[in-house]
Amino acid sequence: MTTTAEIINKEQLLRHWQGHRFLTRRVIEAFPEKDFFEFTIGGMRPFSSLASELLSIGVPALKSITSGKVSPYTEEGFDLKTKEEYLQKWDKDTEEINQLWAQIPEEDFEKTFNLFGQYEFPIINNVLYFIDNEVHHRGQGYVYLRALGIEPPFFWERW
Amino acid sequence: MTTTAEIINKEQLLRHWQGHRFLTRRVIEAFPEKDFFEFTIGGMRPFSSLASELLSIGVPALKSITSGKVSPYTEEGFDLKTKEEYLQKWDKDTEEINQLWAQIPEEDFEKTFNLFGQYEFPIINNVLYFIDNEVHHRGQGYVYLRALGIEPPFFWERW
Numbered sequence: 001m002t003t004t005a006e007i008i009n010k011e012q013l014l015r016h017w018q019g020h021r022f023l024t025r026r027v028i029e030a031f032p033e034k035d036f037f038e039f040t041i042g043g044m045r046p047f048s049s050l051a052s053e054l055l056s057i058g059v060p061a062l063k064s065i066t067s068g069k070v071s072p073y074t075e076e077g078f079d080l081k082t083k084e085e086y087l088q089k090w091d092k093d094t095e096e097i098n099q100l101w102a103q104i105p106e107e108d109f110e111k112t113f114n115l116f117g118q119y120e121f122p123i124i125n126n127v128l129y130f131i132d133n134e135v136h137h138r139g140q141g142y143v144y145l146r147a148l149g150i151e152p153p154f155f156w157e158r159w
Numbered sequence: 160m161t162t163t164a165e166i167i168n169k170e171q172l173l174r175h176w177q178g179h180r181f182l183t184r185r186v187i188e189a190f191p192e193k194d195f196f197e198f199t200i201g202g203m204r205p206f207s208s209l210a211s212e213l214l215s216i217g218v219p220a221l222k223s224i225t226s227g228k229v230s231p232y233t234e235e236g237f238d239l240k241t242k243e244e245y246l247q248k249w250d251k252d253t254e255e256i257n258q259l260w261a262q263i264p265e266e267d268f269e270k271t272f273n274l275f276g277q278y279e280f281p282i283i284n285n286v287l288y289f290i291d292n293e294v295h296h297r298g299q300g301y302v303y304l305r306a307l308g309i310e311p312p313f314f315w316e317r318w
Contacts, residue, residue: 006165007172007268007283016287041200042305109166124166128175129315135291136314139298146201155295156288 010109014101017131018094019158024054024134025090026153027141028083036083039144047144050137051086052078057130059093062100065113065123073116169268173260176290177253178317183213183293184249185312186300187242195242198303206303209296210245211237216289218252221259224272224282232275 008016028036028051037048056075064071080086109124119126145152167175187195187210196207215234223230239245268283278285304311 006168007265008167008287009165012283013166020291041302042308044302044305106166124171128167132179132294133314135294136298136301139295140302142295143200143203143299143302146203149201155292 010101010104010106013127014098017127018097020131020134020138021058021090021094021097023153023155023158024051024138024141025087026157027138027145028086028090030145030150030152031083031141032148032150033083035144035148036086039148041144041147044140047141048080048083048086050141051090052080054134054137055086055089055093057133059096059100061115061126061130062097062104064115065108065126066100066103070114070117073118169260169263169265172286173257176286177256179290179293179297180217180249180253180256181317182312182314183210183297183300184246185316186297186304187245187249189304189309189311190242190300191307191309192242194303194307195245198307200303200306203299206300207239207242207245209300210249211239213293213296214245214248214252216292218255218259220274220285220289221256221263223274224267224285225259225262229273229276232277 028047031039031047035046037046040046052075055078056073060071060073063069080089104123109127110122112120113123113126114120115126119129121129142152142155187206190198190206194205196205199205211234214237215232219230219232222228239248263282268286269281271279272282272285273279274285278288280288301311301314
């Protein structure tokens with residue numbers, strides 16, 4: 001028995017994250033094609049740019065963590081032109097996240113990693129940050145959808 | 160040793176939640192008094208109503224979990240009329256959450272609890288939901304602030 005019991009395990013956290021990613025995918029789907037790339041409020045980025053950010057974090061971060069190779073954050077190489085291309089990339093990354101996740105030993109989550117050469121925190125904190133960042137930006141996407149007169153998916157439907 | 164290692168402990172999760180609550184407090188502060196109660200986009204609720212929802216979840220949920228008494232969700236009794244009253248209530252609840260959290264045994268987090276007589280999930284899932292819900296609504300508050308021409312606090316500043 002450990003003296004400080006832990007309350008979330010590795011599989012639960014992956015499922016939690018993928019549940020959020022499922023919902024974000026539905027938010028991408030809910031946007032009209034044009035608005036996905038163009039609609040903004042208050043000088044913020046369109047939802048396609050927020051989706052690019054999320055895609056630039058998930059798989060690249062896990063690749064860096066599993067390989068031990070520190071690389072700077074970049075959104076280069078995201079030459080996605082349509083919603084459909086975003087959704088295909090999203091689904092590809094869903095699988096890749098599952099595979100990369102399996103390569104992180106449980107005991108490594110508490111170890112510090114200098115993510116993107118910039119965020120030197122325990123891996124668990126970095127992962128929680130990915131999830132929070134996704135929920136945060138998706139919440140913004142909900143406002144865009146409402147402003148467009150579109151009903152967003154239910155927040156609690158994750159599968 | 161446990162066979163499935165867990166990766167987040169009880170104290171870490173409380174700190175994570177309170178870090179988010181600290182940031183939400185700063186978002187409340189950032190709103191002009193009038194806009195906090197009146198500004199909306201796309202027929203959504205003003206940020207004061209979203210803050211009321213968060214206040215109606217945190218302490219009431221933990222009280223219910225620690226007492227074992229199932230009570231329906233209610234926003235009644237929130238007779239807060241100014242931003243300052245919201246902030247005072249927020250700070251009071253910060254302390255109360257710390258105290259109530261300490262009363263939940265670590266082994267209880269995996270136990271199912273019928274929160275508000277409506278959400279029958281393991282306590283850990285309910286707590287993750289509180290946090291996600293707060294991040295989600297706060298993300299909406301960021302759009303309100305941007306639409307008002309106000310720079311929101313940095314997302315990563317939690318203390």
